[in-house]
Amino acid sequence: MEPRCHSWTHWADEVVLMSDTTSRLLIEDARKALVRRLVSVCGQRDLIEAYVGWILGDKTKEFVDFEAAALASKLRISEPGRTYRDVAVLGFAEHLSPHLDTLYALRKGLDWMLGRRPFLPNREPDFEVDGIALLGMAVGILASGEWEKRKESEKWFIALLAETLRRSRFELWDRSLIYAAQLLITKESTAEREITPDLALALAAKGFISVKEDYERKALELIVNQPNYAEQQVDVVATRLAALNWLMRQVPTVLPNRAAPEDVINLLERVRDSLRRWCWEEKPRVRKAEAVPVKWEILNEYHVQDLLWVILAPIFPDLEDEENLPSLGHKHPRCDLGIPSLRLIIEVKFIYNGTSSEFSRIIEEVASDASLYLSNDSGYDKIIVFVWDNSRRIEQHGELRQGLKKLQGVREAIVVPRPGKMRA
Template sequence: MTSTQDLLLADASKSLQVIITNSAGRHPLEQVFASWLVPDCMPLSSIRSNIDAAASASGAQRTYQQVAILGYAAELTMCDEIQLDALRKGLDVLSGKEPFVTGGTLMGFVTDGVALMGIARGVVSLKEQPLTDKIHQWIDRCRSASAGFAVVPFQRALIDAASAIFQPNHSVIRLDDPQCADVRVMLRSKGLLDVEPLMNSESDEIQLLTDLLHHDSVVTTPLAAIRLCALRYITSKSPTLDLSRITVKDLGNVLRRVEAGMRFWTWEDSPRTKRKGAEARKWHIDNEYHVQNLLWVILAPLFPDLKDEEYTPKVGALQPRADICIPSMQLIIEVKFWRSTTSSQDMIREIAQDNSLYLVKGSRYKKIIAFVWDDARRNHQHDVLIQGLLDLQDVIDAIVISRPGNLIEMLSPPDEKNTIDQLEDQT
């Protein structure tokens, strides 16, 4: 892409942001939808006031749009218990509404993909199976009813996507309207549509960028939010170095070279300079936090969307927290500090447990790379440990490196990180 095209896309991004910002105070559902897609696009105070208003309505006064607002808010974890109860009641009422009223008039929610997606996300967040089943059937009825009517393409795609959320293998449902490349890219960014096959995702991204560079049509607030979300996703996937498209395999190869890259790691017995007051320095790596910091230095220049210690969806009372995440690759890098007192079997069990907590329904992450720092330099056990980790479901690569020989001064003290994380997971 040329520098001119880069500038045009930057202008497109600003224009989309302006469209969203100018909608403030006019369409509450559209504003919350935009915040679901692009969290920093609207003032938090404005979003909270929309959520409060939606929750305060009751009975016949609560519209389907307000239920959808609460649905998006629930996924954004912005609802308190009272608001979640309002969402629950609103969903129950909606599940009994028919797509047509007397005389064959179509209800407004049938063709409102923005609302149906919010309603779908809300019931998924509640994790209450009987209610989920009822909303699933209701959305399917709405989708069938909308089939005979003219619906704006992006709204149609959102209706299909809302229905697909409840399917056992929703990734195979075709949302193949040529005009909806932007919606498909957005859905991939939210983990709601498989990124494979790769050529399809690349084709959609090229189409979106082309549309943004040459668009001449009126763009509504929801479509602006979809496109801004999709554009940021494409931008975040591109490493800032001259790498056209880094793959999971490339990332694994980078991580395998960490040990070699530590050849010049600072570990001094005497000062390296003659400056007055200079002291010898040793950059200790004594726990998982230190290893995460090391990987962050390596990966942050490559992945602008890198996240550290990100919370994944709750599992019962547990609130799991992944070490390092790359949303654009739907990937978690799980870091472990392998102490001399821990067996390889314990390492496998720990990562298996983390795997089961992170990759649950509703998580935007689909796979894990295990990165193990061997503090005791048990090179002869690495192959067995790697094979054991690769046998775990959804662990697509495993890297085990040893503490470099020149860094050994004493074995590091017991790591308190796991204990702290376990306590925090229960709060």
């Protein structure tokens, strides 16, 4: 095996500062160069296009047709002309977009791969040394849920990666991809140390790992100091754009320092006080003949989600709503609000009548949701529960909060009663 060789080890400690005007111009120039390079990808419907779609998530429509690539592989997986690349494409597809209904095709593809022996004599290695494909298969195994071949697939894949790393010598980028695949399946910290900073940040953006600030600085230097992206391979470019997007998104737009879950808790705890100015007019406040009293009614949990979105979205640019999380067997969990950079879910509940059974049901629902939301593959590890009590049963709030905070993964529980001025 070749000795470890990280291309960033010689870099100086002085790095680009995000707050400096010149640095921001350099960052914007780098971003434009990355985007220009990616425009050439669209329409290929191949593994690289699928990887670009997966690593960039919801920022891909201008670059790739992710859905077309996924559906093309879904159709091919039952045909004689299928390849290992189709299995990898389906892995990316099922993880990013379960609504494309690729789960059955993915499992069929993984089952087919189990019958393939690596490094056969008189055959040039292909799937064994394709870093993008190996990462796609790792993602696919995670996204395949619980099924009869899951453990067998993991065992086969772990053995394959070990043999690949033992037999072959790779450039730094391909080596990084293979170690990333190994990390996703084995969770071994030794693999994490072999991943380049740009790929590490892109994986952090998807919730697979956490990175320290020194890795962020190294990734930023790597992105800004690239002399010519026009000649760079597309998968590297997409990864660096994903890393740059995450660096820019994870810094809140108005908080002076890096955000933490406690900042979200502080904001949500003040919702109750801020409702003092909530619009609830008994008579019009403007003197116009056609004016009528306006009441901003809150009638269900979707209205509460809208309220929280208005509060949080300007501050946390990576806020997601109704996000689909990786499937668990036949379960397809979807959280209310999520902040990926904080690995934080905000679960919204609504109390209608304030009966004892309704308060108990809230705790039971959150307990059930938490077990789905905080799976190893979800990218989230903590929950804030926000409860709107339309019944104003304030005497029950303390017990409800205590019960919710005892649940595994629940960082805080906030209960807001319907304001007194909002009379039904």
